[in-house]
Amino acid sequence: DRIEGKADVRLVDGRLLAFSGLFVASRCTPSNPLAESLGCALEETVLGLQIHTDAENKTSVPGVFACGDVARIPHSVSVAVGNGALAGMQIHRSLCWPETVLPLRG
Ligand SMILES: Cc1cc2nc3c(=O)[nH]c(=O)nc-3n(C[C@H](O)[C@H](O)[C@H](O)COP(=O)(O)OP(=O)(O)OC[C@H]3O[C@@H](n4cnc5c(N)ncnc54)[C@H](O)[C@@H]3O)c2cc1C
Incomplete structure (x- = not known):
């Protein structure tokens, strides 16, 4: 339900679990919609939303x-x-030798 004090965890059933510290896995999302507005596919990962790349x-x-x-x-x-x-390097390659750049698959 919530963290109390320094690092104690209050469960929804009311029990309190006491810890010295907590490691949390925070989720991230792109702070700017540029990629999405350009039509870039996004993908879910364990750490949040990211731009799909190869x-x-x-x-x-x-x-x-x-x-x-x-x-x-x-x-x-x-x-x-x-x-x-x-x-x-890949951008340089795509500008100089565009014929060597294949579209993203999958
Ligand atoms: C609290 C915390 C602790 C961390 N500790 C570590 C650590 O100990 N060791 C480690 O290796 N990594 C650590 N990381 C991760 C590390 O900071 C990132 O992996 C790294 O900074 C990613 O670099 P980046 O250039 O991809 O993105 P960022 O560093 O996020 O750079 C993106 C930049 O784009 C700018 N931006 C966004 N939108 C726009 C816009 N519209 N116009 C112009 N600029 C824009 C942002 O202001 C930002 O400066 C930590 C991250 C956090 C949040």
């Missing part, structure tokens, strides 16, 4: 790429930075 960071809309928290779990700085670098 291993090349393509979205379901040709020419639109997504990376970082908005498109990848787990959410971490190093994953987001690496994913951003890969997305940049």
Whole structure:
């Protein structure tokens, strides 16, 4: 039902479970509707809603790429930075050699 004090959990039946601390799995959603308004497919994950992409960071809309928290779990700085670098490479590739970029599948 709710958290009381520092980290005690009050159940809906009234029982109180005492803990020293709690780890919570928070859900995220894109803070901006840009991708959705462009028609990019979204997908549900255990950590919330994200933009559906493939291993090349393509979205379901040709020419639109997504990376970082908005498109990848787990959410971490190093994953987001690496994913951003890969997305940049894929965008470069799509501009220079568009014939090598296949549409996103699935
Ligand atoms: C409380 C908390 C603790 C965390 N601790 C860690 C940790 O210890 N280690 C770790 O590796 N990761 C941690 N993370 C996760 C990490 O912060 C993210 O994975 C990472 O910042 C994702 O980078 P990103 O560039 O994809 O997204 P973000 O860092 O969210 O960057 C997106 C940017 O886009 C901007 N933006 C949004 N809409 C618009 C718009 N319309 N126009 C212009 N700009 C816009 C936002 O303001 C933001 O600056 C933590 C996250 C949170 C919330």
